[in-house]
Amino acid sequence: MNGTGQTYAARPVTVAGANAKAETWLWIAQRASAVLLALCVLVHLATIIYAVRHGLTGAAILGRTRGNAAWLAFYVLYVLAIAVHAPIGLRSLFQEWLGWRSASLNWFVALIALALFAFGVRAGLAVFSG
Secondary structure, three states, X not given: OOOOOOOOOOOOOOOOOOOHHHHHHHHHHHHHHHHHHHHHHHHHHHHHXXXXXXXXXXXXXXXXXXXXXXXHHHXXXXXXXXXXXXXXXXXXXXXXXXXXXXXXXXXXXXXXXXXHHHHHHHHHHHHHHO
């Protein structure tokens, strides 16, 4: 809250060498990925509810998803949203809670993003190919 009693969004904490434009793009990327994640979570939960209500087994679900390019595309998009959203959030937490503001923080969260994407796509491909 500022001196006039109005609230405002927290100002982003910058990492050494980062500029305001980069911070703005990270802010936009996190908000956009949050919207995409919300939609993907809704589809994912609706699919789970459908499977449970119709008594589908794990084998039956895999039978429906195996070889289905639409489901593969959906889950790759889901994983991409996670790989964008989570590391940016972790970056903010590390800045605020640990005071980590060196350039190594950007490399660290980039590695987390790559790992999340790689493992997620690997899992999606395993379900797709059986």
